[in-house]
Structures are given as structure tokens and as C-alpha cells.
Amino acid sequence: MIETSFPINDLLRRKFQTSLITISLTLCVAATVYLLLFSGNIGFEISLMVEGKLTAGFSTIFSPFIIFVGLLSVIAGAVTVSFMIFVMMSQRVKDIGLMRASGCPNDLIFGYFMTELLIVTFIGCFLGVIFGTLANYASIGVFNFLGFQISQKPVNFWLILFVFVLFFALAIIFGTKPILAAAKVAPAKAVSSTYQFGLSKEPGFKIISKSSFTIKIALRSLFRRKSATIRIILCLSTVFTLVTVAVAGGIIADYTTKSWIEKAIGRNIVLVAHQDLCDQYELLLSKFYRAKESPQFNYMDQKYSVPENLLKSLSSTSGIIGIETRLVLETHVEEVPGYIFVPETSTIIEVGDNRQGESLIVGVEPGKVLSECFIEGEFLKENRTREAVIGDSLAQEIFSRPSNQSIRLFDRNFDVTGVCLDPINNGNVTYVPLKALQNVAGLSNPNVIMVRVDPTDRTKILNQISANAKAVNPDFEVFELNEILEKSLSFIGHIWSTVIFLPLFSLIAASLSLIGYVMLTIAEKHQEFGVLRAVGTKPRTVVKIISEQSFIVLLSSFAAGVPIGIILTLLILVLEPVVTSYMILQISGLLLVALVVMFVSSLYPALKFARKPILEILNKP
Amino acid sequence: MAIDEIVVSASLLCKIYQINDVNIEVLKDLNLEVGKGEFVVISGPSGVGKTTLLNVIGGIDRPTSGKIIVFGHDLRVEDEGFLSDFRCSNVGFVFQFYNLVSTLSVSENIAFPMEWARKPEDYIESRVEELLRIVGLEHRADHFSFQLSGGEQQRVAFARALSNDPPLLLVDEPTGNLDVKTGLKIVQILRKLKDDGKTIIAATHDERIIRLADQKLHLEDGKLVNLND
Numbered sequence: 001m002i003e004t005s006f007p008i009n010d011l012l013r014r015k016f017q018t019s020l021i022t023i024s025l026t027l028c029v030a031a032t033v034y035l036l037l038f039s040g041n042i043g044f045e046i047s048l049m050v051e052g053k054l055t056a057g058f059s060t061i062f063s064p065f066i067i068f069v070g071l072l073s074v075i076a077g078a079v080t081v082s083f084m085i086f087v088m089m090s091q092r093v094k095d096i097g098l099m100r101a102s103g104c105p106n107d108l109i110f111g112y113f114m115t116e117l118l119i120v121t122f123i124g125c126f127l128g129v130i131f132g133t134l135a136n137y138a139s140i141g142v143f144n145f146l147g148f149q150i151s152q153k154p155v156n157f158w159l160i161l162f163v164f165v166l167f168f169a170l171a172i173i174f175g176t177k178p179i180l181a182a183a184k185v186a187p188a189k190a191v192s193s194t195y196q197f198g199l200s201k202e203p204g205f206k207i208i209s210k211s212s213f214t215i216k217i218a219l220r221s222l223f224r225r226k227s228a229t230i231r232i233i234l235c236l237s238t239v240f241t242l243v244t245v246a247v248a249g250g251i252i253a254d255y256t257t258k259s260w261i262e263k264a265i266g267r268n269i270v271l272v273a274h275q276d277l278c279d280q281y282e283l284l285l286s287k288f289y290r291a292k293e294s295p296q297f298n299y300m301d302q303k304y305s306v307p308e309n310l311l312k313s314l315s316s317t318s319g320i321i322g323i324e325t326r327l328v329l330e331t332h333v334e335e336v337p338g339y340i341f342v343p344e345t346s347t348i349i350e351v352g353d354n355r356q357g358e359s360l361i362v363g364v365e366p367g368k369v370l371s372e373c374f375i376e377g378e379f380l381k382e383n384r385t386r387e388a389v390i391g392d393s394l395a396q397e398i399f400s401r402p403s404n405q406s407i408r409l410f411d412r413n414f415d416v417t418g419v420c421l422d423p424i425n426n427g428n429v430t431y432v433p434l435k436a437l438q439n440v441a442g443l444s445n446p447n448v449i450m451v452r453v454d455p456t457d458r459t460k461i462l463n464q465i466s467a468n469a470k471a472v473n474p475d476f477e478v479f480e481l482n483e484i485l486e487k488s489l490s491f492i493g494h495i496w497s498t499v500i501f502l503p504l505f506s507l508i509a510a511s512l513s514l515i516g517y518v519m520l521t522i523a524e525k526h527q528e529f530g531v532l533r534a535v536g537t538k539p540r541t542v543v544k545i546i547s548e549q550s551f552i553v554l555l556s557s558f559a560a561g562v563p564i565g566i567i568l569t570l571l572i573l574v575l576e577p578v579v580t581s582y583m584i585l586q587i588s589g590l591l592l593v594a595l596v597v598m599f600v601s602s603l604y605p606a607l608k609f610a611r612k613p614i615l616e617i618l619n620k621p
Numbered sequence: 622m623a624i625d626e627i628v629v630s631a632s633l634l635c636k637i638y639q640i641n642d643v644n645i646e647v648l649k650d651l652n653l654e655v656g657k658g659e660f661v662v663i664s665g666p667s668g669v670g671k672t673t674l675l676n677v678i679g680g681i682d683r684p685t686s687g688k689i690i691v692f693g694h695d696l697r698v699e700d701e702g703f704l705s706d707f708r709c710s711n712v713g714f715v716f717q718f719y720n721l722v723s724t725l726s727v728s729e730n731i732a733f734p735m736e737w738a739r740k741p742e743d744y745i746e747s748r749v750e751e752l753l754r755i756v757g758l759e760h761r762a763d764h765f766s767f768q769l770s771g772g773e774q775q776r777v778a779f780a781r782a783l784s785n786d787p788p789l790l791l792v793d794e795p796t797g798n799l800d801v802k803t804g805l806k807i808v809q810i811l812r813k814l815k816d817d818g819k820t821i822i823a824a825t826h827d828e829r830i831i832r833l834a835d836q837k838l839h840l841e842d843g844k845l846v847n848l849n850d
Binding site: 212530618 | 676679681682701702705706707708709710712714716720721722723724725729732733734736737738781782785
């Protein structure tokens with residue numbers, strides 16, 4: 001009865017320590033589960049599915065970044081778990097020694113503490129899985145509530161089980177080591193404070209004699225407890241690396257993608273077209289942030305044709321900066337195989353597989369296009385007629401090496417000159433020269449007019465355009481793209497905000513680890529702190545010693561973790577990243593906030609300890 | 622010994638510890654007066670409350686009731702900030718288990734109370750040298766506590782207690798953990814301090830120390846009995 005209840009009673013008596021370790025473990029597991037589930041839902045996954053999510057191009061470009069953040073999250077979680085379990089068991093060395101000294105057999109001691117370890121690990125991992133899954137549902141709910149439709153994929157239970165088993169195994173492996181080590185130590189040694197706290201070790205280096213006593217005590221304590229110090233620095237450095245990659249990468253990616261989207265849709269651009277086509281165009285653009293199928297639409301209906309006189313009247317309207325005409329339609333497309341030369345074997349091989357699909361086709365006048373997509377390759381040239389630029393999702397779906405291939409539409413081949421990142425129809429789009437499209441489709445007129453207006457007198461100009469359009473055809477109207485642009489930017493902003501805050505779980509877990517480390521420091525030195533207080537040291541001086549120790553650890557980890565994070569961010573991040581001085585300030589500010597919050601939270605045990613009466617400190621065994 | 626000035630005055634001092642629902646009365650309406658320069662020895666069985674009494678006199682612990690006036694200050698009503706300063710400048714503590722700060726060297730252990738008292742650096746250096754000479758540990762200045770024997774650690778504890786030249790020295794079983802020969806060195810230090818006119822209150826069973834006392838008190842059942850009478 002006593003034997004079986006010992007581990008539970010022991011854990012319950014040490015409520016604060018037990019809670020700290022359980023919460024850390026829960027957060028690490030929850031962070032990993034959440035990251036894996038949520039990133040899968042928003043389309044950042046290895047499989048690169050594009051249904052109702054970001055365009056394939058966005059996913060491809062940012063997948064390495066997200067995967068890296070995920071990997072770092074798992075590593076940070078594993079390191080944090082190993083540290084917390086190490087702290088938990090390191091504090092029990094004396095108890096193990098006492099039990100051995102009183103004749104308790106080794107296997108029984110091992111059984112007690114292994115049971116404690118198993119209980120804490122199981123509860124932590126179980127709660128982590130639950131909270132991680134709930135956090136995923138909550139995030140999807142928030143996104144949908146905000147108007148961005150993210151399809152909720154069924155929860156992958158195998159993935160969750162994998163995370164559970166991984167963290168459970170890690171905790172057991174790292175936790176068993178100190179138990180075994182303590183059980184092997186001779187009882188006399190284990191109960192001796194000289195052994196428990198490593199008091200027989202030299203400080204390791206000479207501290208400048210002019211240093212204040214608080215710094216001396218703090219630094220020497222750090223070097224004496226090398227094992228714990230190295231572990232906590234490793235743990236915090238990993239977390240700071242993760243935070244830097246997520247925050248710096250997230251902010252840079254946010255600005256970069258927003259810049260791409262803004263250029264692709266264009267600012268202060270309005271669409272002039274038949275009202276049905278306006279609605280359809282809105283639907284096509286909103287597919288980027290809303291998983292919604294568009295109904296069958298007959299783009300080729302003559303009622304959508306833009307009359308010549310409307311173009312003329314718009315050209316003479318003041319306040320219009322630019323006009324572009326487009327022919328938008330949807331048709332069947334086919335991949336045309338291409339040939340590439342392989343220098344290694346001096347052979348020419350065929351690429352492509354005659355895959356087919358449906359694509360939105362946009363005929364544009366090269367040189368007059370008002371928007372500007374991020375493009376791999378080059379855009380259409382004015383004097384070339386049989387060329388095409390395809391969207392990223394189309395390129396992913398039915399092409400192997402687009403730049404070496406052609407696309408077939410209306411029984412004509414168009415050489416692919418580039419792949420663009422375009423939110424329209426979620427990247428399933430093909431741009432071809434307007435004249436060429438008119439010829440192959442047998443349509444004489446465009447069906448959409450894009451107009452860039454002067455933002456200074458916007459309302460007046462829009463009214464004028466609307467009046468001109470209605471005068472020609474009452475069914476024609478003006479559709480502002482700014483609203484769609486803002487929604488797309490907001491969607492991207494929310495996604496990256498989520499990515500930026502993904503390491504929050506790890507950050508909280510790391511803060512708890514630091515608190516655990518500070519508690520270990522206090523446990524190690526509580527008698528000495530009691531003596532310091534007894535000989536006249538003020539409580540704030542004790543807090544100063546502990547906080548200096550904690551600050552040194554934190555600063556060392558920050559100094560190690562942040563540069564690594566920045567290097568990794570630059571290595572794995574996007575092509576042509578947008579970096580402004582404001583962004584650098586923003587990134588620095590967030591990292592400093594993380595540093596300050598962690599430091600302040602680590603002071604809690606020190607402040608709590610400083611409030612204790614001296615006798616309580618001195619009399620603690 | 623003629624007493625010019627009372628430095629410690631305790632009247633109707635009570636100290637009760639509550640452990641779960643049980644009250645343990647350690648000091649019961651205890652009265653005590655210690656004059657300036659007096660050497661007072663308190664003896665008594667283990668666990669009778671000698672350390673508790675020293676703690677109350679030194680401002681480490683507060684009495685449950687009664688008055689404790691040390692150098693004119695009623696320690697029962699003073700706040701922790703005052704008591705820290707009070708202990709730093711007026712009281713030197715020597716604990717039974719030495720309690721040196723393990724991360725500081727011998728000289729640093731002696732110096733730190735002076736640093737808290739904001740003494741000038743030159744003064745601290747010369748005072749540390751002087752105290753190391755007094756306790757005979759000049760050659761151990763840069764060593765750490767784990768490199769010293771029990772007797773040496775206790776001598777460092779004495780030097781630390783004297784660093785701010787406090788008018789009152791509280792000594793708790795200073796030879797309790799030492800062999801006879803090592804304990805003798807501690808007795809010699811105490812004799813020198815007595816000759817220098819330091820007010821000392823020591824809790825001890827060591828006859829060699831008891832023989833030095835001006836006032837011999839025995840603590841039993843929470844009350845002091847004067848053995849001089």
C-alpha cells in the first residue's frame with residue numbers, strides 16, 4: 001500500500017515542481033501537434049495539395065520555411081523536455097541517497113522514481129495532444145470566423161500518435177539517466193551536499209577581483225553547475241533560434257507575399273465589365289482565401305463583349321492613369337511535352353506527359369498590363385504571339401518542366417515563358433497575348449477593362465467611369481479590386497501572424513524551463529542564501545544574485561540563438577525577400593520582448609524565495 | 622564585572638512554534654539582560670531553544686510575545702529592511718555549521734558583509750588581512766570552503782562575523798562539530814575577543830568556553846536559570 005502510493009504522494013507533495021514539469025511537457029507536445037495539424041490545413045505540407053488553400057507556388061516557396069520551423073519546434077520541445085526531466089530528477093539525488101542509506105533496495109528506488117517519471121510524462125504528453133488538437137480547431141474556427149474559409153481536414157490520428165510516442169520516449173530516455181546515475185552513487189556521497197551541488201569543483205576560471213560579490217556568486221554558481229548550465233543554455237538557444245526564424249522569417253515572408261499579392265492584383269485598379277462578369281471575376285480572385293467552387297460560366301457570351309465606344313469614352317475620362325483590356329475565358333488545356341538537353345550524358349530527353357485540365361485563360365496586351373506578378377522566367381513580349389505564362393498551381397498540377405514545355409489550348413500550342421504567382425483562380429491561370437487569344441477563340445472583342453485610377457480624387461473618377469459604362473450598356477458596372485486586395489492581404493497577414501506566434505508555446509515552455517533552472521539554483525544555494533540574509537544581506541540582494549545568474553544564462557542563449565536563427569532565416573527564406581528598416585525594428589522589438597518576458601518570469605521563484613523568513617530558509621533540510 | 626550599559630534586554634519573551642495543530646512553546650516568559658562587554662554563556666540540553674534565543678536576539682527570528690530590546694531597538698516591531706541593516710552592522714553571527722558561502726573564497730567570505738555595509742575598498746582589503754591574521758588563516762585567503770577543514774571553516778566564520786566590527790557577537794555551538802584540539806583554537810579566539818571588550822552571547826556545552834563567561838545561564842523549560850547564583 002505504502003509502496004504503491006509513494007510516487008503519487010511524492011508528486012502531490014511537490015505540487016509546484018510537478019506542475020511546472022507537466023505544463024512544460026504539455027506545451028512542448030501541444031506546440032508540435034498544433035504546428036503539424038495547422039500547417040497541414042493551410043496548405044504548408046510536403047504533399048503540396050492546393051485545394052482551397054494557398055496557391056501551389058506560395059506553398060512551394062514557403063514550405064521549406066514552415067517545415068524548418070516545425071523541425072525546430074520539435075527539437076526545441078525535445079531539448080526542453082530533456083532539461084525539465086533532468087531538473088526534476090537532479091533535485092531528487094539527495095532523496096535517493098537517503099533511501100539507499102536507510103536500506104531501501106536499488107530496484108525499489110528505481111521503481112518509485114520511474115513510476116513518478118511515467119506518470120508525469122504520460123499526463124504531460126496526453127494533455128499536450130489534447131491541447132494541440134484543440135488549438136488547431138480553435139485557429140481554424142477563428143480564421144473561418146474572420147471570413148477566410150480554411151477547409152478542416154480530418155485529424156490525422158497517426159500523426160498525433162507519432163508525436164505522443166516521440167515525446168514520451170524522449171522524456172523516458174532523458175529522465176531515466178539521472179535516476180540511474182543517482183541510484184548508482186554511494187549513499188554517503190548522495191546525501192552529501194558536496195556531491196549533490198558539485199561543491200568540490202573549482203569555479204573553472206578566475207573572476208575579476210573587482211567584480212561585485214553578487215556577480216561572483218552568480219558566475220561561479222553557473223560554472224559549478226556546468227551540466228545544468230550547458231543544458232539550459234542549449235535549451236534556450238534552440239528556442240531563441242526557433243523564435244528568430246519564426247518571427248524574422250514570418251515578418252519578412254509576410255511583407256514579401258503581401259508585396260507580391262499587391263503587385264499581382266494591383267492597387268487602385270477597377271474592373272469595368274458586365275455585372276455577371278464582375279461577380280465572376282470577384283469569385284475568381286477570392287478563391288485565394290476562400291475555398292469555393294465557381295459555377296459554370298459562359299465567358300464567351302457576346303453580351304460580355306466590351307464595346308469600342310466604351311473604351312473610347314474611358315480614354316477621354318480625366319483621372320485615369322492607365323487602361324488595359326483583357327479577354328477572360330475558361331477552357332481545356334493540355335501539357336505539351338518539351339525537350340531538354342542533359343549535358344552529363346549529351347542526350348536530349350523528353351519531359352512532360354500530355355496531362356490535361358481546365359484553366360482560366362487571360363488574354364492581355366503585353367506592355368500594357370497594369371498589374372505585375374512575381375514570375376519565374378519572363379512575361380509576355382509585345383511582338384511575340386505564341387507564348388504563354390502559366391500560374392503556379394497549373395504549373396504544379398500538369399507540368400513537369402514548364403519553361404521547356406508548351407501549353408495547348410484551342411488546338412494551338414503556346415510556348416511557356418514563365419510561371420507566375422497569381423492569386424486569380426488560386427493560381428490556375430494562363431496568360432496569353434490578347435490578339436492571339438482572340439484569333440484562336442474566334443472572339444473579336446475583349447470582355448474586361450482594367451482601369452488604374454488616380455487615388456486623389458477617387459470617388460469622383462469612379463462615378464464618372466460608372467456613368468460612362470452605364471451610358472454604353474446599363475448592365476456594365478465598375479468593380480473595385482481594392483476590397484479583394486485588402487481581403488487577400490489580410491488573409492496572408494493572418495497566416496503569417498499565426499506562423500509568428502507558433503513558437504509561443506515553445507517560448508512559454510522555455511520560460512518554465514528557466515524557472516526550473518532558477519529553482520534548481522535556489523535549491524542548491526538556499527542554505528547559503530539563508531546565511532547571507534542572516535549576516536545582513538537584504539532580500540533584494542539575494543534576488544539580484546539569482547537574477548544575475550538567470551540573466552547571464554538568458555543573454556548567452558540569446559547571443560547564441562538569435563544569430564543562428566538569422567543565418568538560417570536568410571538561408572531558407574524566400575527569393576527576393578522584401579526587407580525594410582521598419583521590419584528590422586519590428587523583428588528586434590519582438591525578440592527583445594521575448595527576452596524581457598522570459599527574464600521577468602524567471603524572477604518569480606527568486607521573489608517568492610526572498611519573501612521567505614530567514615529561519616524557514618535556514619531550517620530547510 | 623561592573624555593567625555600565627545594557628545592550629540586550631529581553632522581558633517576558635515567548636516563542637511558540639506551531640507545527641500542524643500542535644503548539645510548541647520554546648521560550649516561556651524569558652527575561653535576560655546583557656551588559657556591554659559581557660560574555661554570556663547559555664547552556665542547556667539539545668533542542669531546548671538556545672539557537673531560537675540567539676536568533677531572536679540577533680533579529681533573525683521574532684518572538685511570539687514579550688519585548689526584545691537590542692541597542693535600544695525593539696526588534697519585534699522593526700521591519701525586515703531595518704533588521705537586515707541592523708544585523709549587518711551590529712551583530713556578528715557564528716553558526717554551528719560554519720555556513721560559508723561556497724562560491725566565495727576565504728577572503729571574499731570575510732569581505733562581503735563589509736561590502737553590504739558599503740565600506741571603502743581599501744578598508745575592506747586591510748580589514749580582511751587583519752582578520753585573517755587574527756584567526757591564523759593568512760595562507761588560506763584564496764581557498765574555497767571545501768578546501769578547508771572544519772576548524773578552519775569555523776575560524777573563517779568567526780572572521781566573517783567580526784568583519785564589520787559588530788558590538789555584539791552571537792555564537793552558536795562554535796566547537797560542537799570540532800575535535801578537542803581544533804576547538805581550542807576557537808576558545809583562544811573567544812578569549813581574545815572577550816579581552817578586547819566585545820559583548821558575546823554563546824550557546825555551548827564546552828566547559829572551556831563556559832569558564833570564560835561572566836554570566837552563566839542555563840536554559841530549561843523555556844526559562845533561563847542563572848548558574849552564577
